[in-house]
Amino acid sequence: MHALIVIDIQNDFCPGGALAVAGGDQIVQPVNALMAEVDAVILTQDWHPAGHSSFASQHDGAEPFSLTQMPYGPQVLWPDHCVQGSPGANFHPDLEVDRADLIIRKGFRPQIDSYSAFFENDHETATGLEGYLRTRGISRLTMVGLATDFCVNFSAVDAAKLGFDVTVRTDLCRAIDMDGSLAAAQDGMRAAGVTLT
Numbered sequence: 428m429h430a431l432i433v434i435d436i437q438n439d440f441c442p443g444g445a446l447a448v449a450g451g452d453q454i455v456q457p458v459n460a461l462m463a464e465v466d467a468v469i470l471t472q473d474w475h476p477a478g479h480s481s482f483a484s485q486h487d488g489a490e491p492f493s494l495t496q497m498p499y500g501p502q503v504l505w506p507d508h509c510v511q512g513s514p515g516a517n518f519h520p521d522l523e524v525d526r527a528d529l530i531i532r533k534g535f536r537p538q539i540d541s542y543s544a545f546f547e548n549d550h551e552t553a554t555g556l557e558g559y560l561r562t563r564g565i566s567r568l569t570m571v572g573l574a575t576d577f578c579v580n581f582s583a584v585d586a587a588k589l590g591f592d593v594t595v596r597t598d599l600c601r602a603i604d605m606d607g608s609l610a611a612a613q614d615g616m617r618a619a620g621v622t623l624t
């Protein structure tokens with residue numbers, strides 16, 4: 428069984444959003460088309476409470492896109508984004524959300540961020556997606572979405588480590604690309620055994 432995992436195609440990651448990824452809206456129609464070719468469609472949704480600890484606004488004097496240390500390791504501080512129930516947290520209006528079998532939300536614990544669809548940024552708190560996929564007999568994953576170098580990257584690497592057969596369609600992803608993060612992510616995904624096309 429083959430699932431399409433659509434990562435975080437939400438208003439805040441598209442042009443005009445709080446953490447806009449250049450060209451983020453360009454992938455929506457081709458991602459919709461790909462939904463017809465798989466056995467299961469799963470969407471992820473970045474879903475932070477107001478005042479989330481990954482927001483630079485919660486750290487005195489910190490600039491967005493700077494790095495801090497959290498109890499679980501290094502963490503980039505972001506502009507406030509994808510606040511639960513806000514328009515920015517909604518999926519892009521043209522994304523065919525009705526085709527999804529499952530929508531998995533992440534980043535909802537105030538004190539910890541979650542880039543990956545499988546584990547939060549402590550790399551041990553599970554989201555439950557692994558169990559869902561295994562109990563449905565899904566072993567093959569195609570990943571698309573935003574952003575290539577953060578949530579797609581962490582999701583793909585975790586999935587490969589868990590033993591799934593993972594392909595990232597880089598033509599259907601867009602990157603934030605800060606300080607070489609895209610090149611590092613591509614190297615990391617390849618090293619983990621992810622197929623990049």
Ligand code: VGL
Nearest residue numbers: 435473505573574577578
């Ligand atoms: C993401 C930064 C913060 C992503 C989510 O979806 O890649 N990046 N939250």
Ligand code: ZN
Nearest residue numbers: 473508509534
């Ligand atoms: Zn986030």
